[in-house]
Ligand SMILES: [Zn+2]
């Protein structure tokens with residue numbers, strides 16, 4: 001009988017993240033699961049006779065988990081333009097022009113512009129008219145960090161946005177002095193007006209995107225993710241990919257709620273569309289907690305704060321889900337056990353989420369339900385951290401956002417306040433369960449997904465444009481804590497306790513790293529390669 005390819009003994013220098021046996025020489029794997037860790041002889045003895053032995057180079061660790069990454073959007077991005085790193089409006093427009101010229105006429109020009117006006121040479125955003133000229137009249141839509149968007153005049157017209165169009169609830173159509181839309185659409189509800197006018201992608205499109213994007217994750221050692229905001233068609237795409245054996249990564253997908261629609265109604269609509277919401281423990285695909293967006297972001301100046309945003313006339317940020325809608329989802333998520341993760345960046349949004357969690361906890365204790373504070377980086381207080389911990393609410397942090405949004409925050413708030421944002425040290429000291437992640441897509445350039453890179457950033461607290469200086473060194477964490485965030489911590493957020501560790505019963509997902517991340521300097525980690533990635537006992541990536 002031919003040996004099962006997912007039955008193997010892996011030997012090498014192995015970090016298990018299992019406190020009982022933190023470092024071992026071998027892992028015994030049967031049918032893609034760990035059956036033993038320990039000495040080479042112990043691992044061999046735990047496997048069927050004649051199980052092959054695979055010696056892996058470097059240092060072996062559990063496969064990395066990103067507890068907040070928009071992989072499906074990243075897949076779509078492989079067929080889109082990304083001008084997030086443009087240095088000027090002129091360069092951005094030139095690249096739109098080139099992209100439009102090399103992609104089929106008639107189709108929309110779609111892509112990403114994770115830009116800040118102050119980072120562009122002209123000190124402003126591109127206008128709708130400029131975008132249209134660059135695309136030779138074809139409709140243009142550029143997504144800004146999954147919150148906002150830029151549209152050309154043709155795209156605005158296709159969306160029916162004219163001088164008299166009212167702002168949607170929770171969003172804003174930016175207008176010039178003459179009342180005409182500038183092309184900037186602030187927050188999801190406004191951006192969705194144009195996105196909704198684009199031809200809808202098909203299941204075949206999404207399956208193709210997933211095939212295209214996964215190698216980028218495996219290359220950096222990520223074997224498991226949480227994709228944190230999925231509509232019905234997107235959930236079905238993942239489930240279909242898993243059924244067809246096309247998911248090499250393990251994915252926890254969060255169904256996207258809508259504060260304007262009662263949760264039971266929303267869930268019924270998803271189920272009617274074909275989403276199996278009961279699929280909570282699948283091997284490669286599972287439904288995670290529901291997701292709501294509660295406020296804007298730190299980079300755009302739209303996160304919900306107690307103090308007004310600097311330079312504004314008493315503007316405290318955007319609340320994108322009503323407080324009543326939030327409470328309704330939270331209580332429902334506790335009652336049904338569905339769980340709820342909430343995008344809450346600013347301290348005031350964190351307060352609203354905590355209140356909702358307390359209401360939910362009166363219905364049922366939240367432990368094990370996957371209630372998650374997502375982002376929570378603009379100055380959560382020690383008291384907030386304690387309340388979240390006492391409520392058994394998980395925390396999904398994204399250190400790469402400190403890097404990419406750091407320069408904008410420094411300009412708005414100064415170095416000292418920016419240094420207190422993304423308080424990883426304080427989160428860990430609070431005793432909360434914290435997962436690491438990127439908030440990237442695997443395709444964009446603005447939030448790098450590579451965990452080894454993030455280990456450097458979390459230890460050094462660096463921001464984009466200034467890799468030499470720490471911003472808020474008091475909130476730095478250690479190498480061991482960094483590794484834990486991207487393994488055991490992220491596994492908790494992914495609702496998958498059998499990941500992130502190499503111990504009997506756990507999935508046999510692991511990485512072979514060029515350096516030992518617990519002994520290397522942060523810079524050595526940052527510059528190291530992932531030599532091999534194994535998922536469910538099979539090698540899915542090898543460095544050349
Ligand atoms: Zn978010």
Ligand SMILES: [Zn+2]
Pocket residue numbers: 068070146228439
């Ligand atoms: Zn996100």
